[in-house]
Amino acid sequence: TCEQAEANEYDLLVIGGGSGGLACAKEAAQFGRKVAVLDYVEPSPQGTKWGLGGTCVNVGCIPKKLMHQAALLGSALKDAQHYGWNIAQPVHHTWSLMAQAVQNYVKSLNWGHRVQLQDKKVKYFNMKGSFSDPYTIRGLTKAGKETVVTAENIVIATGGRPKYPTHIAGALEYGITSDDLFWLKKSPGKTLVVGASYVSLECAGFLTGIGLDTTVMMRSIPLRGFDQQMASLVTEHMESYGTKFLKRCFPTKVEKLESNRLQVTWKNTDLGTEETDSFDTVMWAVGRAPDTEALNLEAVGVKTNSETGKIVVDASEATSVPHIYAIGDITEGRPELTPTAIAAGKLLAQRLFGQSSELMDYDNVPTTVFTPLEYGCVGLSEEMADLGALQFHLIQLHALSLNVLRKDLYVMYCFQVVCLREREQRILGLHFIGPNAGEVIQGFALGIKCGATYPQLMKTIGIHPTCAEEITKLHITKRSGLDATVTGC
């Protein structure tokens, strides 16, 4: 109502200062609107907390990629000897040096975000927000001081936090999650990572790469939702790389030993046996839960999905309450990715304040799993294409290691295109396993957005010598049954 509008202090209030929230707030401020952001980090059960920027900056993409890079550099050190570099053995990795460098960089990003908000005249509250009524948010500081803020439009972008398997004895007291891993001051030592998500595999991957004794425990399949053939290649490589796998096992309890080590007991469902081993660190990577508890959504009637707890939104990011929106990991049915949250946030601000009507397109969003052997993909997997009963071609190439000077290293790179069989042969999905997978896939994602067809792909000349060029040469279909392995150039 008119009176309500006059009473509202802000045009836009964003709850959650992560990828989506900050992008939305900054975009809205560009239109000269009065914008405020509330950001608050509830410490993890182990006591870890961090600054402005959300999951990606603090406990996600950024520290993950940097630690992945540290591990890749370890491999580079081994490669370097074959290329003529004389490095005296032994080579050590010191966790604290890496962690400090990464943490310092993250802190500089926190600072950068504060400055940016200031520059764009966005008001920042380091407070935990909850709804009092549809236009009013109650913000609570760490010290318990309360501030009431009202706004015409509210965007919920509080993201998610790692789940704890609280039904397992000792899980909460003794285990850590990705929230803690990147902020550890001391090396995690011999680590058990429980889970089969990309979080689990990426973390286990870089821990192995920096020289730590690492085990992954999976209850069933790795990387659920991803192309399963690719998922197997990823885990197979990790095994040859040195990561131990406990497949089809699930933990039953975690106990602390006198030595301060953790004793984990688990069930092996294949053998029907119970096994135990001790670790320095146990990390849970069994999924993430939306951070909606503190919001008091029931008070204002914002509907959530009964199964996942995520906020239900329509194509314009609107919740069940007209002027309340939600973006990012908190929303139901959306990819949990930084770039989609950012894009959704910007478009939302443009629709609210910039006379735009453009909706977010969640189709064909490319992504990359930064395991030791990286996996980049966009579009449909083989399984999804199957489910859609689409007549498709699966064209593949398995190349032996392109790391040609390392005879001791056998690595299967894999390139796969899924395309329609009908005349036009539009490309439905593209998958690549190999180094720099993200760099390779990005441009092709653009091609798919342009409706690329298989003939167009074949007309594109390759850049030589790269890995990506193999994609322009794919011609063996799975249907044909021919051997898709390539040896040499």
Add this chain to the structure above:
Amino acid sequence: MTVWLFLCKSFIITKLKEAAKYEKKVMVLDFVTPTPLGNSWGLGGTCVNVGCIPKKLMHQAALLGQALEDSRKFGWQFTEEVKHNWMTMTESVQNYIGSLNWGYRVALREKKVTYENAYGEFVGPHTVKATNKRGVEKLYTAERFLIATGERPRYLGIPGDKEYCISSDDLFSLPYCPGKTLVVGASYVALECAGFLAGLGLDVTVMVRSILLRGFDQDIANKIGEYMEGHGINFIREFVPIKVEQIEEGTPGRLKVIAKSTKGNQIIEGEYNTVLLAIGRDSCTRKIGLDKVGVQINEKTGKIPVNDEEQTNVPYIYAVGDILQDKLELTPVAIQAGRLLVQRLYAGATSKCDYVNVPTTVFTPLEYGACGYSEETAVEKFGEENIEVYHSHFWPLEWTVPSRDNNKCYAKIICNIQDNERVIGFHVLGPNAGEVTQGFAAAIKCGMTKEQLDSTIGIHPVCAEVCV
């Protein structure tokens, strides 16, 4: 009677396999005339032996040197001093090349392509004379011929050049470390070689007559030069060597280079262990008897003009690769052209090689990937008011922790305003530029517009996302 006769010095094995696939009788003649210093190599052509492959491997060796330094900031600890051993690297590289040479011999055998290590030249219609290393001559006839003899490095034509200087034909198998090196030239060959030599710890100077990377986007060419200078490579601009003298013999020896300014009379002198000439390449078309069969060549450049089906003015003689006039000197282009040619001739296909929007990458220390128009060519063709250039510097995440090279990487997209802001030029300067550029090249082939670029979601955190 042999159906196909290929004269190769270049890597077109796939084309040979293609022709043989259609059960045509195929023969290939390959011969490497030794360099002035006596260097030679096996089957596979320039790319495999003295081009792309060894170049990329040595570039990788240099990148690994940088990785070593970075790794300390990521927590890796090892001795302070790390030295590079040229012989270890060169041996590894040459062994790998040897395995490729062997692989091609096997592949040809499997596909029943007859191979002769002999120098081929036309002696009359449908007839070629093949002379092997020992001087034994044989005559062969064929229904059709494909010329794919490629090019060799050019020499300066000054005193001492052939006696004391090396070229890219010699560098990759040099049996001793080149030491303090002068690279003459401003081509991508010159800059790529200078780049990796410096990356391996050598003292490198580049002598440039005028501009860097002629034909490439000059804005980016200058950024590449600046980056190299910032990383310890010396540039001597607007000078050309006029004489090379030997001070002392050795492996390497010591050479004196006398150079003259292009702008006046100034003369300078310098001492180097090695002088690498990279001033251009000349087509191997002058001594293969083309006049005997009437194949026209461009007298000035030596290149062969062909129609859009790679056919010369003589209907039964075709040509592909580096020797073609007005075409790109790239391996994938040669491969594609050759493969499609054979498919048109024997499999009833109609696809012609698409030479437009061919992507390429220069593997200098800061890599450069490009597809489409350079900024200056776009301005020339469409007019400055009709193009829009979007650009951005970026800092790869992996370089933040070691705190290096902030704001050196760069990406630029050139759009045609009159054609729905269609992307007509793509340029990226940064790590893994080739991997980044490949996909964008495919998208440009699909006619991507700026709007489509904007609506594509980025992958985070990678360098390529700066482009979307």
